[in-house]
Amino acid sequence: MTKMSDPTGRGAKRAGIRDVARLAGVAPMTVSRALSFPHLVSAETREKVAAAIAATGYIPNRVASSLSSNQTMTIGAVIPTLRNSIAADFAEGFNQVLRARGYHLLLGNSEFVPEDEEAIVVEFLSRRVDGIYLTGSTHTERTRKLLRDNAVPTVEIASLPEDPIDLAVGFSNFGAAYAVTKMFAEQGYRKVALFTTFTKDNERQVERQAGYHAAVHEFGLDDDPEGLVAELEMDLKAAARQLRLLLERRPDVEALFCTGDFIAAGALFEAQRLGLTVPQDLAIAGFEGLEIAENLNPSLTTVRIPRYEIGRKAGEMLLDRIARRPVETPVVDLGFEIIRRESTAATAGQPKVRAEAGERPAGTGG
Amino acid sequence: MTKMSDPTGRGAKRAGIRDVARLAGVAPMTVSRALSFPHLVSAETREKVAAAIAATGYIPNRVASSLSSNQTMTIGAVIPTLRNSIAADFAEGFNQVLRARGYHLLLGNSEFVPEDEEAIVVEFLSRRVDGIYLTGSTHTERTRKLLRDNAVPTVEIASLPEDPIDLAVGFSNFGAAYAVTKMFAEQGYRKVALFTTFTKDNERQVERQAGYHAAVHEFGLDDDPEGLVAELEMDLKAAARQLRLLLERRPDVEALFCTGDFIAAGALFEAQRLGLTVPQDLAIAGFEGLEIAENLNPSLTTVRIPRYEIGRKAGEMLLDRIARRPVETPVVDLGFEIIRRESTAATAGQPKVRAEAGERPAGTGG
DNA sequence: CTGTCGAATGGTACCGGTACCATTACCCAA
DNA sequence: TTGGGTAATGGTACCGGTACCATTCGACAG
Structure with missing residues (x-):
């Protein structure tokens, strides 16, 4: 209890390594060693130092340490x-x-x-x-x-x-987006829409769009960037609004891939408010593998990232x-994994599937 | 372009303030001043210093600065x-x-x-x-x-x-929880359950439980800590499980207050999976005022915190x-605000209300 | 008995800035 | 002319550690 409570508010000068050394009857270097490389100091000395540290309330100054040691x-x-x-x-x-x-x-x-x-x-x-x-x-x-x-x-x-x-x-953001789009294609969907967040200065979203487009072309899906693709903020409400716009532009859309689970959730909720049944009327897939995805009704197909x-x-x-x-x-x-859940049917037009099995495509398509 | 690319990997000694000073033909102190208090240095000198800094690629060392200036x-x-x-x-x-x-x-x-x-x-x-x-x-x-x-x-x-x-x-965590419970009481609910996250070393949750209990007593609600109250991790799945347990213990429960919107969401989803209608069969309120609350179906009554x-x-x-x-x-x-939405009826047994108006109780009940 | 070696410790300079005070030049009021 | 004031700049010590090298001492080999 040698500490003083600082009535001036100015902070009575803190104890430094030299104070501790003096009290312990050793050199400052020895105190430093006792703290950083205890094995280089005799047990006896270590104890004296420890006692002096306790008595003074010494807290090593890592700023000084950093300056000196360069880390x-x-x-x-x-x-x-x-x-x-x-x-x-x-x-x-x-x-x-x-x-x-x-x-x-x-x-x-x-x-x-x-x-x-x-x-x-x-x-x-x-x-x-x-x-x-x-x-x-x-x-x-x-x-x-x-x-x-x-x-x-x-x-x-x-x-x-x-x-x-x-x-x-x-x-691979490209690979993951490609894989999801491919999944839709293989299930028979032709009109697959894409919601991403803004691509400006965000190469992850750019890659995801690219992966989507690559699959669209490769599998001959409906290629309509104006009508089927939208960029929006990561926001449930924005997703709801964009879903309404999408349905106006392309009432015939069959599936929606969102590069974020919250966007997918927002779209899903809005679809339900509009009276659509997921996945029968519209299949939806998310991205990220957040906890909420598996708890939604219907549970959300998504891409799990090993975060x-x-x-x-x-x-x-x-x-x-x-x-x-x-x-x-x-x-x-470190790859990714597509988790198929209820929000996407196993086959377009054949809903009500309850597969939870993960699929692990090569996460190296980027 | 005076910088060197460091072929040794050891890092050719970085330029210091003294190097800059030498190159600019001034004292180190003047360089320091030019950077920290430019108004104390003549425009001419400032330019010389700026040129020297650019030439050397000097990056001030804030570690040294911190040690010296004590901040x-x-x-x-x-x-x-x-x-x-x-x-x-x-x-x-x-x-x-x-x-x-x-x-x-x-x-x-x-x-x-x-x-x-x-x-x-x-x-x-x-x-x-x-x-x-x-x-x-x-x-x-x-x-x-x-x-x-x-x-x-x-x-x-x-x-x-x-x-x-x-x-x-x-x-006031106490006040907010009290206010929500009071809201339920005023709407005629008697059997109000509570889900909080763990109270160990978390006084916020302790306060919220206390606020709930205070209202339960004050308004003569069903006081059954064993049956109606549960602690769980902040996790949608845990919420779902706890909801099932709650319904086993107290099938007659009328309302559920969750001290987290994700817990509320998890409970809501599970309730719907179990075939219950919210709020007719079970009213649910959350806490935090997250974005997701207003987008759920039904939208979630919650406590908005000015985060x-x-x-x-x-x-x-x-x-x-x-x-x-x-x-x-x-x-x-900074108070809180109860946001009434569809997940809680205006009056127990009289569902389908769509009030979005906020109510602002004194946030000082703690 | 001397030389070598390792363990324990100490002395000194230095890390790279800035606080503080001194100095110089110049202007203006008395 | 002289003193006081301000603007611009410089010199020096110091912040509180640690790197590096020197020193001491006892043990042990030759």
């Missing part, structure tokens, strides 16, 4: 927004790995604007983070150059970039790189 | 988990305010374990964050003592603690405190 034990993470549950899941898995190894996350929100991301990256470099986590692979040229020139370990999440800045972990695994793998790879351990593959594909 | 421009935030969308929304609003003023967020996940929170707080203190953001008001004694003794500006989010560590922004506002207000108050500006009220109540 901050901090990773800078750029995440478009925490509202996006899939991005939050990636980050959660990533953070778990970091924390276990003493690293902490410095957070920045880009709101999907590459220029904002760049500013955040500069800030991170300024803070000398040991590594950087980026969402997606859409970045400004300067962001790439900055990271490469400064040789900062970097991992890009969610996509499989052709030309990664450094490391990347994700799945935590991607985050965790990214963490491990990044820490390997930081420790200068060899990294086998810089770009890792 | 890190960093706030440590403890958030139970990012998966929790309401906590993520608080953090998002908070972060917006911070970023605008040059602060960044250092993130820690406590997973609802106070001891883990304590460890994170120690780590934050070690990193000399300028302020701390905590979720809820359940903390270990040592956490409180540490923060107070070190006089670290701190804001607690989501609750209205009797004895705040420093600052707090939230709403972003709480986050933003917390950011503003914390920054005020850091800047030693006076703070009028340390504990701020």
Whole structure:
């Protein structure tokens, strides 16, 4: 209880390593060692140091430590927004790995604007983070150059970039969208619509559209980008509105693929309000594999993404790189899985299927 | 283009402020000033410095800056988990305010374990964050003592603690739960069930249970804690299971209040699968005011929490405190609002109401 | 008995900024 | 002419750790 309660409000100078050393009767270096490399210090000394630390209420200053040792034990993470549950899941898995190894996350929100991301990256470099986590692979040229020139370990999440800045972990957005569209085609659907979120500066959505179009062409589906495809915000209400517009443009639409489970849910709810039966009148598939998908009535066919695994793998790879351990593959594909549920019939016109079995296509079509 | 590409992989020593100063023909102090207080430097000098910075690719080292100036421009935030969308929304609003003023967020996940929170707080203190953001008001004694003794500006989010560590922004969890239960009572419901998430180390849920019980007693509702109340994880499937159990225990239950919209959604879906009509057979109300609530069929009565506002207000108050500006009220109540929708009838037994009007009870019942 | 080695500890400089104070030049009022 | 004031800049020490090297000492081999 040597601590003082600071009546001045100014903060009575905190104890430093030299104070602890004095009290323990050793050199500051020994205190530092006792904390960082206890095995290099005799048990006796360690105890004296521990006692002095307890007595002074000493809290090591990692800012000074970082400056001196040139490592901050901090990773800078750029995440478009925490509202996006899939991005939050990636980050959660990533953070778990970091924390276990003493690293902490410095957070920045880009709101999907590459220029904002760049500013955040500069800030991170300024803070000398040991590594950087980026969402997606859409970045400004300067962001790439900055990271490469400064040789900062970097991992890009969610996509499989052709030309990664450094490391990347994700799945094939193209392949997943292609696979879903193909599934519809094989079930006999010809008029398959697509709802994606905005594709501006979001290569994941671009890839998904591309996968859809590839399958549309390959399987000779109704190819009507104006009528069957729409971009909208990730928002249930927007999905409802777009569904009404879609039905006006193409009342004959048979199936709808949404690149987000919440969009799919919004469309499903609106379809039901309009008196349509899913999947008989309209089949619907989602994307992401959120928990809600399997609980809807009817349960929602979706694409399961290994969200935590991607985050965790990214963490491990990044820490390997930081420790200068060899990294086998810089770009890792963790695949995806189509979960067929009630919202899509096994065959167009033959509804009421209850298959829950997963199908695992090669997640490498990107 | 003076930058070198670092063929050794070791990182050719980065340019420091002294290098920039030499190149610009000024003192290091002048470079520092040109960056931090440009108005104290002549335009001519500023240009020379800018040129030298561009030429060297200099990126200021904020670690050194922090050590010297004793401020890190960093706030440590403890958030139970990012998966929790309401906590993520608080953090998002908070972060917006911070970023605008040059602060960044250092993130820690406590997973609802106070001891883990304590460890994170120690780590934050070690990193000399300028302020701390905590979720809820359940903390270990040592956490409180540490923060107070070190006089670290701190804001607690989501609750209205009797004895705040420093600052707090939230709403009355007790009051909101009381108000919903009262609403049911006034509509004539007598058998009102409650689903909350686990109350262990989560005073928000404890408060909500307390508010429910207070109303149950006050309005003479069926008081059956064993039969009508359940704790479960925040999970749609768990909600479905608990609904089945509830209906076994109390087939006569008339209404269900869930302290989370996802729990309410899970219960609603399961009720529909079981062939019940909501609200005729069972009325359901949620909590949080998530987007999904208003899109469900039937749309969900819920309690809207001003999530972003709480986050933003917390950011503003914390920054005020850091800047030693006076703070009028340390504990701020931002209230709540009950949104009545289709999932609860206007009167028990008289369903099919479509009121969307909000009701604003005093958010001060805690 | 001397040399070598490992374990434990200490001394010193340095990481890269900034706080603080000094200095210089110049203008204006008294 | 002199003193006071402001604008612009510089010098130096210091923030609080750690890297690096030196030192001491006892054990043990030759």
